[in-house]
Amino acid sequence: VGEALELVRLTGYERRLPRQLSGGEQQRVALARALVFRPRVLLMDEPLGALDKKLRAHMQLELKRIQRHLHVTVIYVTHDQEEALTMSDRVAVMRGGRTEQVGTPAELYESPVSPFVADFVGESNFLDGVVVATSPDGRAVVRAEGGLELHGVSREPLQVGQRAVAAVRPEKIVPQEPPASELNRCKGVVDQVVYAGDATRYSVALGAAGTLTVKVQNRLASRQVATGDLVELAWDAGDTRLFARAPDEG
Incomplete structure (x- = not known):
């Protein structure tokens, strides 16, 4: 537990109650609880959706730091196109339950395979x-x-x-x-x-x-x-x- 809290930079917060934590700190606690089990694959479904823009941007960098430190595969689900480009090494764009395009953020943005991808990722x-x-x-x-x-x-x-x-x-x-x-x-x-x-x-x-x-x-x-x-x-x-x-x- 101590290692997980240190990883999310919450050492010393062990005895705090949920109401004593900020939104970003609560998100870090949730992440630490998942990391305690040392998973090989981590699924995150809209984990930052409730945070304000500045805090969300900060947490995006924190999540990337932790992912690289642990070398864990993260499947990250989001409807925020900017967040998808920021967070990912590879992005899959889904449409109607099917994969429309898979590639690096640059590939999806610069070389979309369809009008749907060109419109969904960024603006066109x-x-x-x-x-x-x-x-x-x-x-x-x-x-x-x-x-x-x-x-x-x-x-x-x-x-x-x-x-x-x-x-x-x-x-x-x-x-x-x-x-x-x-x-x-x-x-x-x-x-x-x-x-x-x-x-x-x-x-x-x-x-x-x-x-x-x-x-x-x-x-x-x-x-x-x-x-x-x-x-x-x-x-x-x-x-x-x-x-x-x-x-x-x-």
């Missing part, structure tokens, strides 16, 4: 269109509403004339003052600006093609963009994931 913009060009290396061009052409990459072969959807992360898109060199370029009108401390989020209306969410890290030298401004957006083709639309998908 989706633009629907029709495939107008393909190449043997997996690259293709999708033409969205209004004639906007989107260059991207696909894991599965696409056919010209096939309905498809293009996905791009908000932070991959950059507002440009001079003409952009990236393959994917478009112009739109800023209809919403949200300052979030470390970054600013813009909602940019593209007309018939839809709306893009853009996330830009705040820097002193960053260009100030206001609601109603006409902006040119650019992003790399390698950051655009293309997926075939199933016949029954809207």
